[in-house]
Amino acid sequence: MVLDMFVGTGAGGEPAEIQTDALIIGAGPVGLFAVFELGLVDIKAHVIDILEKPGGQCAELYPEKPIYDIPAHPTITGQALTDRLLEQARPFEPTFHFGQRVESLRKTDDGFEVETDLGTRFRAKVVVIAAGGGSFTPKRPPLAGIEAYEGASVFYAVRKIDAFRDRAVVIAGGGDSALDWTLNLQPVAKSVTLIHRRDEFRAAPDSVNKLRELLAVGSIRFIQGQLTKLNGDGGALRSVTIRGPVGGVELEYDVEAERLLPFFGLTMKLGPIANWGLNLDENQIAVDTARFETSEPGIFAIGDINIYPGKLKLILSGFHEAALMAQAAQKIVFPGKRSVFQYTTSSSSLQRKLGVI
Amino acid sequence: MIKVTFIEHNGTVHTVDGEPGQTLMETAVKHAVPGIVAECGGACSCATCHVYVDDMWKEKTGGPSEMEEDMLDFAFDVRASSRLSCQIRLKPELDGLVVRIPEFQN
Numbered sequence: 001m002v003l004d005m006f007v008g009t010g011a012g013g014e015p016a017e018i019q020t021d022a023l024i025i026g027a028g029p030v031g032l033f034a035v036f037e038l039g040l041v042d043i044k045a046h047v048i049d050i051l052e053k054p055g056g057q058c059a060e061l062y063p064e065k066p067i068y069d070i071p072a073h074p075t076i077t078g079q080a081l082t083d084r085l086l087e088q089a090r091p092f093e094p095t096f097h098f099g100q101r102v103e104s105l106r107k108t109d110d111g112f113e114v115e116t117d118l119g120t121r122f123r124a125k126v127v128v129i130a131a132g133g134g135s136f137t138p139k140r141p142p143l144a145g146i147e148a149y150e151g152a153s154v155f156y157a158v159r160k161i162d163a164f165r166d167r168a169v170v171i172a173g174g175g176d177s178a179l180d181w182t183l184n185l186q187p188v189a190k191s192v193t194l195i196h197r198r199d200e201f202r203a204a205p206d207s208v209n210k211l212r213e214l215l216a217v218g219s220i221r222f223i224q225g226q227l228t229k230l231n232g233d234g235g236a237l238r239s240v241t242i243r244g245p246v247g248g249v250e251l252e253y254d255v256e257a258e259r260l261l262p263f264f265g266l267t268m269k270l271g272p273i274a275n276w277g278l279n280l281d282e283n284q285i286a287v288d289t290a291r292f293e294t295s296e297p298g299i300f301a302i303g304d305i306n307i308y309p310g311k312l313k314l315i316l317s318g319f320h321e322a323a324l325m326a327q328a329a330q331k332i333v334f335p336g337k338r339s340v341f342q343y344t345t346s347s348s349s350l351q352r353k354l355g356v357i
Numbered sequence: 358m359i360k361v362t363f364i365e366h367n368g369t370v371h372t373v374d375g376e377p378g379q380t381l382m383e384t385a386v387k388h389a390v391p392g393i394v395a396e397c398g399g400a401c402s403c404a405t406c407h408v409y410v411d412d413m414w415k416e417k418t419g420g421p422s423e424m425e426e427d428m429l430d431f432a433f434d435v436r437a438s439s440r441l442s443c444q445i446r447l448k449p450e451l452d453g454l455v456v457r458i459p460e461f462q463n
C-alpha cells in the first residue's frame with residue numbers, strides 16, 4: 001500500500017493547468033473502461049485517483065480473488081481484470097494522476113474546472129465521475145477523542161516531513177506504510193517508536209530487513225502492543241497508552257508521543273463529491289439511463305457511484321454505462337459531428353485508432 | 358442446522374441458525390446481528406467482521422490462516438481469541454459455537 005508515500009509539495013512538477021477533453025475521476029474498472037469507450041469516439045482522457053495504482057476496489061480489496069461474472073471470462077482475478085483493462089485502454093494513451101483526490105468541481109463558460117488536493121488544476125469539456133464507493137481513505141482507529149488531534153498531532157499520511165522534525169513520533173501498524181515511514185522519519189524525528197500487535201510484519205522483505213538493522217543498533221524502538229488511549233490536550237498529543245506484553249504479563253503503560261501515524265488500512269468514503277451540487281440519492285449520484293448524465297449537463301456518473309431504477313452494482317453494468325456515456329459525451333466534445341455506429345470487428349476507422357491495422 | 362451464538366459487547370445474546378458451508382459472517386449478516394460490518398463482503402480484506410471465539414471452541418474452529426493473521430493487523434483490540442468471522446466456515450462440529458463481538462469494528 002503506497003497511498004501515503006511522500007508525493008512532494010504542490011502538484012509534483014505538473015503544469016499549473018491541464019486541458020483535456022474528458023476528465024475521469026476514479027481509475028477503478030469502470031473508469032478504465034471509460035478511457036477505452038471515449039477513445040473509440042476520439043475523446044482523450046486524463047484519469048485521477050487517490051490511490052497510487054489503477055484498479056479501484058478490484059486492485060485494492062481483492063487483487064487475488066477470482067471474479068466469475070465478467071462476460072467471456074469464466075474466471076479472472078481482480079488484478080488480472082485491471083491489467084487487461086489497462087492493456088485495452090493503452091492505444092488511447094490516457095494520462096494518469098495518482099495519489100491525488102479531486103476536491104472541487106466547478107462549471108465554467110466552456111466546460112468544467114477541477115482541482116485536486118495537491119493543487120493540480122484541470123479544464124475539461126466533460127467530466128466522468130467513476131468514483132465507485134468513494135475515495136479510498138485511511139481508517140481512523142476507534143480511540144476516544146482522536147478527531148481533536150487530527151491534523152495537529154495525528155496524521156494518516158505524511159505530506160510535510162517538517163511536521164515530524166525533532167518530534168517524538170509513534171507509528172502504529174505492521175504493513176508497508178508503517179514500515180516505510182518508520183524508516184523515512186527515523187533520520188528526521190527526535191525518536192521513532194513503532195507499535196504493532198505482533199513481532200511480524202506484512203511488508204516488503206527489504207523494509208523488514210532495514211527495520212531489523214535499525215532496531216539492532218537502537219536507532220528506533222519497537223513495542224509489541226496495541227493503542228488504547230491518547231493523552232494530551234487542545235490537539236497537542238503528549239503520549240499514547242499501550243497495552244501489550246511486558247516480560248510475559250499484559251500491561252498498560254504510556255509512551256511519549258508528540259505525533260502519531262496510525263496505519264490500519266483503507267476504507268471507502270464518499271468524500272468531496274457530496275459538495276459538488278449534484279443530485280444525490282443516499283450517497284449515490286442520480287443519473288438517467290440513456291446518457292448516464294447527472295443533474296448537471298456535461299457531468300456523467302458511471303459505475304458503483306451512480307443510481308437509477310434497477311441499478312446493479314456490478315462491473316458489467318459499469319461497462320455498459322461507459323459505452324452509452326461516451327456516445328453522449330461525443331455530442332458535447334464535438335458538437336455537430338455526425339456520429340456513425342461502427343463495430344470494432346469491421347470498421348477500419350476504429351481499427352486504426354486501436355492500432356491493429 | 359447449526360446453532361451459533363453471537364454475544365454483543367453490551368451483552369445482548371443472539372442465537373441463530375446457520376447452515377453448513379456458510380461462513381460465520383454470512384450467518385451473522387443474514388440474521389442482521391449488529392456489530393458485524395463485513396465491509397468487503399467476506400474477501401478477508403477489511404477486518405470489519407472481527408469476533409472473539411470462546412476458549413472452549415478454539416480447538417474446533419482452528420486458528421487464523423496467515424492471510425487472516427495479516428488482516429487482523431487492521432482490526433482493533435486484537436486478542437489471542439480473535440478471528441475474522443468470514444474465514445470460519447460452519448460445519449456440524451461447530452453446532453453450539455459461541456463468539457463475542459468486539460466493541461468496535463475498525
Ligand SMILES: Cc1cc2nc3c(=O)[nH]c(=O)nc-3n(C[C@H](O)[C@H](O)[C@H](O)COP(=O)(O)OP(=O)(O)OC[C@H]3O[C@@H](n4cnc5c(N)ncnc54)[C@H](O)[C@@H]3O)c2cc1C
Pocket residue numbers: 025026027028029030031048049050051055056057058061062066067068069100101102103130131132133134135136270271272273302303304305313314315316318396397398399400
Ligand atoms: C470483495 C469484493 C468482491 C466483488 N466481487 C464482484 C464480482 O464478483 N463481480 C462484480 O461485478 N463486482 C464485484 N464487486 C464489485 C466491484 O468491485 C465494483 O462494482 C467495481 O469495483 C466498481 O467499479 P468502479 O470503477 O465504479 O469503482 P471502484 O472500483 O470503487 O473505483 C473507484 C475509484 O475512484 C477513486 N475515487 C473516488 N473518489 C475520488 C476522488 N474524489 N478523487 C480521486 N479518486 C477518487 C477511488 O479511490 C477508487 O479507486 C466486488 C467488490 C468487492 C469489495
Ligand code: FES
Pocket residue numbers: 382395396397398399400401402403404405406428441442443444
Ligand atoms: S468481511 Fe471483510 S474481512 Fe471478513
